[in-house]
Amino acid sequence: MDKQGQLKELEGKIGYVFRNKKLIKEALTHSSFSNEQKINKYRNYERLEFLGDAVLELLSSRFIFGNYPGMSEGQMTRLRSTMVCETALAFCARDIFLGRYILLGKGEEATGGRERDSILSDVMEAVIGAVYLDGGIDAAEEFVTRFVFSDLENKQLFYDSKSLLQERVQKQGKELSYELVAEIGPEHDKIFVVEARIDGETVGKGQGRNKKTAQQQAAYQALIAEMSKE
Known part of the structure; x- marks a missing residue:
């Protein structure tokens, strides 16, 4: 599929059609690509990322303020930082195959x-920054509500899986460990496979491009399994 076809496909996935196509192209361009273009250099996404970060902070603050009236300022700050951290946004990006x-x-x-x-x-x-510039704050809010704030309880469980699992295991007086059981693929494109173990028994398995991601997925599987026993 050519680049134009890919853009149309992405617009279909996110339910938003850009009037200014240059914005979405810029949002998808990494500096490594723009630096390789000797003629007609592309602009990379860094400026749009700066803007999108600010837009997301505003919208997530407003979302939390409106939906969690009983939360203190400290609790709201912690929830916001969880919702918009690197791992959380990468999780949301994978939901729409942004990569x-x-x-x-x-x-x-x-x-x-x-x-x-x-x-x-x-x-x-x-992309959030691009949507904001192209369609305004309402379009940006619709995008983040659909792709960042949706299914928040399940996402929260995933984001906090390692700490939540550790708390449960400690209360049971048991020991939690993560074991790297396999490394798949060439050195430059390796997948790590990790098992979560409680007292030496495998209770969850995960994989990822780094050990941290693999551990998080293994912990999430283990946490779901532990909760199903209740």
Whole structure:
């Protein structure tokens, strides 16, 4: 599929059609790609990311303020930081397969940049910035409500899975550990496979481009399994 077709596909997924196509193209362009273009250099997403970060902070603050009237300022701040952290935004980006549309340089592509949390979260913010510039605050709010604030309880469980699982295991007087059981693929594009174990028994398994992500997925599986026993 050519770049134009990919843009149309992405617009279909997010339910928003850009009037200014340059904005979405810029939001999807990594600096490694723009630096490789010797002629007609593309602008990368960094400025849009800056704007999108501010828009997301405003909208998430307003969302929490309106939907959690019993929360203190400290609780709201902690929830907001969880909702818009790198891992959370990368999780949301993967929900819409955003990684496949990013323009990357050859070197960044070869080292697995398309699935890196830091890049995915940055591009997610850049897209929010692009939607805001193209359609205003209402369009941006509709986007983040659909793709960032949706299914928040399940996402919260995923984001906090390691700490929640640790608390449960400690209360039971047991020991939690994470074991790296496999490394799949070439050095530049490796997948790590991790098992979560309670007292040596495997209770969850996860995989990811780094050990932290694999551990989080393993913890989430284990937490769901533990909760199902109740």
